[in-house]
Amino acid sequence: MRFWRIVLAASALEAAALSAVLGLLQLASGFNGWFDALTNFAPLTGLVGVLGAVLAIASLPRGRQRHIVLAVAGIGLLSTAVRMGPEVFRPLPHARTASIHPLHMLTFNVWNENFDIPGTVKAIKDADVDVVDLQEASEFMKQAKDSLLQRYPYLVQCKPYWICQDVILSKRPVLASGAILPSLPPKDGELNLIWMKTTGPDQRPFTIVTTHLAWPIPPGPQREERRKLIAAMQPLIGPDTILAGDFNLTPWSGALRELDRGLTPMVRRTHGLFSWPANIPRIRKPSPLPVLPIDQIFAGPAWVDSTVKRLPRAGSDHYGVLATLTR
Secondary structure (H helix, E strand, C coil), rough: HHHHHHHHHHHHHHHHHHHHHHHHHHHHHHHHHHHHHHHHCCCHHHHHHHHHHHHHHHHHHCHHHHHHHHEEEEEEEEEHHHCCCCCCCCCCCCCCCCCCEEEEEEEEECCCCCCCCCHHHHHHHHHCCCCEEEEECCCHHHHHHHHHHHHHCCCEEECCCHHHCEEEECCCCEEEEEEECCCCCCCCCCCCCEEEECCCCCCCCCEEEEEEEECCHHHHHHHHHHHHHHHCCCCCCCCCCCEEEEECCCCHHHHHHHHHHHHHEEECCCCCCCCCEEEEEEEEEEEECCCCCCCEEEEEECCEEEEEEEEECHHHHHHCCCEEECC
């Protein structure tokens, strides 16, 4: 029994120390892109700190040793709270009254390795939204295009389709569209973006944009993508503009907060909505719970929120994110 108590005590110290170190590095995110990339995993940092505290209570007698381990774990937990707290308690512009003409929109990374395309198509059609943004959609659309066009007859996608794999589908006609595409062959740090101008259920026009950013590790390529995204959005931003997609950034990262500032007056409407993973890559089994909120929706000041929520799990490693907006 003493052996296992020693193992648990050692594990408690290791978990507490790891949480504290990661938490302190995350607080230094403004000084280094690598540190900022760690902030995306702030919830896991907090969970490791909780694990260290629980193991310390279970294995160490009351006294100085337990207090030290709990204090070290507390550093990790406090650092996590500092990073996540402002996002969790951030007020958003919610609709005060129901609109008779709300706009329903969906952003969904349908995944290059989607293992249930019919189920994913059904989820999208069951959502019955007005516009759909898809990422990683080139292989998906080969099988899903005909079925989706029955519900959403208007489409904008990259040409050639495989160069950026973004798609926008709409129930209403395309008034204008455009794209910013990577060069051939694509290079690190190049932006992919497509946009469509269409009308909402209230018959008024709006612009919807979708993009898919690279992972923030290493930080350089995505930093360049973010800079280009802010520049590319300036002529598109208006009171009625919506930007949605897979940003591969969580709300407590400095990088996403940089986008918040750069895309003003648009306001991010997703805060702490965990969207990845829905299914575990490689083994293609349902994830017990999503751990990263990396799919985001920004909307101009004309829009207020009614709801922002996840779709049910389908065949992707992401959950779809559905927003109901009114103006």
